[in-house]
Amino acid sequence: MRLDQRLIANMIEPGTRVLDIGSGDGLLIDHLFRHRGCDARGIELNMKLVTRSVAHGLPVVHGDADHDLAHYPDHAFDYVVLQRTLQAVARPREVLRQMLRIGRYAIVSFPNFGHWQLRLKLLLSGRMPMTAVWHTAWYDTPNIHPCTIRDFLALCAEEGYSVEQWMAVDEEGERAPWRRSIRLANLFGEQALFLLRRRDD
Amino acid sequence: MSSTTPLEIGHHRHIHFQEGLELDCGVTLAPIDLAYCTYGTLSERGDNAILICHAFTGDQYVAESHPLTGKSGWWERMVGPGKPIDTDRFFVICSNVLGGCMGSTGPRSLRRNAEGVEEPWGTDFPPITIRDMVRAQYKLVHALGVQRLFAVVGGSMGGMQVLEWTVTYPHMMLAAMPIATAPYHSAQNIAFNEVGRQAIIADPDWRGGRYWQADVVPARGLAVARMMAHITYLSEEALTRKFGRRTRRGPVSGPGPEGPVSLFSDIFEVESYLRYQGSSFVRRFDANSYLSITRAMDWFDIAADHDGELTAAFARTPVRFCVVSFSSDWLFPTSAARALVRALNQAAANVSFVEIDTDKGHDAFLLDEPDFDRTVRGFLCGVAEHAGLV
Numbered sequence: 259m260r261l262d263q264r265l266i267a268n269m270i271e272p273g274t275r276v277l278d279i280g281s282g283d284g285l286l287i288d289h290l291f292r293h294r295g296c297d298a299r300g301i302e303l304n305m306k307l308v309t310r311s312v313a314h315g316l317p318v319v320h321g322d323a324d325h326d327l328a329h330y331p332d333h334a335f336d337y338v339v340l341q342r343t344l345q346a347v348a349r350p351r352e353v354l355r356q357m358l359r360i361g362r363y364a365i366v367s368f369p370n371f372g373h374w375q376l377r378l379k380l381l382l383s384g385r386m387p388m389t390a391v392w393h394t395a396w397y398d399t400p401n402i403h404p405c406t407i408r409d410f411l412a413l414c415a416e417e418g419y420s421v422e423q424w425m426a427v428d429e430e431g432e433r434a435p436w437r438r439s440i441r442l443a444n445l446f447g448e449q450a451l452f453l454l455r456r457r458d459d
Numbered sequence: 460m461s462s463t464t465p466l467e468i469g470h471h472r473h474i475h476f477q478e479g480l481e482l483d484c485g486v487t488l489a490p491i492d493l494a495y496c497t498y499g500t501l502s503e504r505g506d507n508a509i510l511i512c513h514a515f516t517g518d519q520y521v522a523e524s525h526p527l528t529g530k531s532g533w534w535e536r537m538v539g540p541g542k543p544i545d546t547d548r549f550f551v552i553c554s555n556v557l558g559g560c561m562g563s564t565g566p567r568s569l570r571r572n573a574e575g576v577e578e579p580w581g582t583d584f585p586p587i588t589i590r591d592m593v594r595a596q597y598k599l600v601h602a603l604g605v606q607r608l609f610a611v612v613g614g615s616m617g618g619m620q621v622l623e624w625t626v627t628y629p630h631m632m633l634a635a636m637p638i639a640t641a642p643y644h645s646a647q648n649i650a651f652n653e654v655g656r657q658a659i660i661a662d663p664d665w666r667g668g669r670y671w672q673a674d675v676v677p678a679r680g681l682a683v684a685r686m687m688a689h690i691t692y693l694s695e696e697a698l699t700r701k702f703g704r705r706t707r708r709g710p711v712s713g714p715g716p717e718g719p720v721s722l723f724s725d726i727f728e729v730e731s732y733l734r735y736q737g738s739s740f741v742r743r744f745d746a747n748s749y750l751s752i753t754r755a756m757d758w759f760d761i762a763a764d765h766d767g768e769l770t771a772a773f774a775r776t777p778v779r780f781c782v783v784s785f786s787s788d789w790l791f792p793t794s795a796a797r798a799l800v801r802a803l804n805q806a807a808a809n810v811s812f813v814e815i816d817t818d819k820g821h822d823a824f825l826l827d828e829p830d831f832d833r834t835v836r837g838f839l840c841g842v843a844e845h846a847g848l849v
Contacts, residue, residue, distance in 0.1 A: 291845075297809070299809065299810075305813070305814060305816065308812075308813050309813045309815070309830050309833070309834060311811075312781065312811045312813050312834050312837055312838055312841075313830075313833035313834050313836070313837030313838075314837050314841070315837050315838060315840045315841020315842070315844055315845075316811070316841060317779070317809050317810065317811045317841070318811055318812075319800055319804070319810055319811060319812040320812050320813060320814060321800075321812075326801075326804070329801040329804045329805050330804050330805065330807070331805055331806075331807055334807040
């Protein structure tokens with residue numbers, strides 16, 4: 259399991275119901291079931307990974323964030339997790355709404371487009387920046403909705419989500435030292451990780 | 460009241476329920492018999508039983524040679540010691556469905572008619588439903604001492620029975636594997652069934668369903684029904700791969716004197732294959748059973764029994780589901796499985812869903828598909844682990 263998946267697992271109370279959107283190889287839901295006694299389920303788009311997960315006894319369905327969340331009832335889960343995928347969905351705002359309709363909490367991670375290397379490369383070369391994190395060319399990238407940490411916070415404010423926890427994380431998933439200042443995190447954090455809650459609760 | 464007796468054909472057994480069963484149509488069918496096979500051993504706590512529901516023309520011979528055809532069991536590659544459905548670990552039960560013709564009460568069973576004479580039910584056999592089949596299975600499972608089924612597993616019409624189990628006896632089972640199936644029978648599938656039925660009824664040897672009186676069977680009609688249905692179990696890719704446009708020399712007696720010999724002197728291999736499928740089927744299947752069971756499938760619609768709401772049927776279900784579809788299955792396509800999964804998600808059910816990539820069509824669930832085997836094995840292990848039965 260990646261380090262940021264451990265950080266996510268630590269955000270989740272034991273014994274809760276969890277939906278992991280884009281559950282991949284199922285490591286997170288497997289960990290949540292085995293070590294935290296959670297009722298953890300997954301949705302995954304890649305059928306090979308779905309089959310592998312189900313063959314490991316994990317409850318995973320084939321589906322995707324844009325189309326399949328609408329079919330879940332309100333408050334069905336305590337936590338809904340979306341790892342490193344928000345920038346690749348067709349309608350990120352709608353996906354977040356669905357997550358916080360289905361779950362009491364949403365845990366969202368995404369690569370931060372505000373990182374200083376991206377800013378500098380765009381400024382100096384005048385071309386779409388390419389880094390270790392953002393490594394596909396503009397015409398090939400699945401990341402159609404990149405955002406910065408501050409962009410994301412603005413959306414949360416607009417939508418009325420309460421930010422319970424946030425942290426900047428580097429590419430390996432190690433927690434970055436920028437805990438207090440959002441501006442510094444937005445400049446130096448490669449990945450961002452948020453725990454959101456519906457305001458009306 | 461029930462009694463079990465060993466029986467002559469194969470090693471299947473009979474269970475007799477003197478009190479019978481009240482059917483959905485309102486008729487009480489009494490007594491009823493169910494023919495069944497079991498494999499493995501029931502645990503002391505009665506919690507390791509898996510019920511396998513067979514498909515339309517299947518039977519109870521899941522994992523042993525068929526007494527009439529001599530062929531190996533229809534799911535022998537899936538069920539047995541060390542197999543995905545492991546009989547070293549699980550107690551596996553499979554019964555011939557109510558309305559069937561391999562020993563369970565059906566149109567071929569004898570009854571006393573109005574004049575007190577013993578004769579087969581024929582088309583007087585009361586209309587049965589998938590739920591009637593499931594209620595009969597429940598009686599069997601209960602009589603065998605099973606406290607709660609570990610899982611109910613089945614493909615095609617077997618999958619319909621699995622779904623019916625989950626809504627009729629949700630607390631009698633831990634897990635369900637509906638495979639290559641749908642929550643209702645589609646218009647297209649009803650249409651195919653109707654063509655099959657009409658082929659049987661149009662055969663002069665059907666004789667209004669009383670063919671036993673003349674000691675004949677409507678073999679041509681039943682064979683045509685089987686040939687047509689068999690096409691729906693395959694896929695264009697599978698037919699092309701197996702037969703292409705290859706031809707072979709046709710039977711000498713081919714067309715008869717009225718047609719030019721050249722018209723049928725060479726036949727396509729796919730024709731020859733279908734003819735073989737048709738002729739071997741009539742030796743093991745009863746035409747009136749064909750009519751009864753296809754009708755039961757046509758009426759199957761889980762949502763209809765719950766005010767048209769599929770989600771309501773599964774509300775608060777405690778059952779763990781694993782829905783499986785096959786990419787080239789056009790009889791029970793993935794879209795039907797997906798509709799089922801969405802309803803289950805809406806009901807907040809615990810559901811897994813995989814579509815196995817294959818070109819073998821609907822029949823893929825009976826054939827060699829390693830991903831499917833892994834899915835069955837893994838899902839059952841996962842259920843055991845979650846239930847603390849490891």
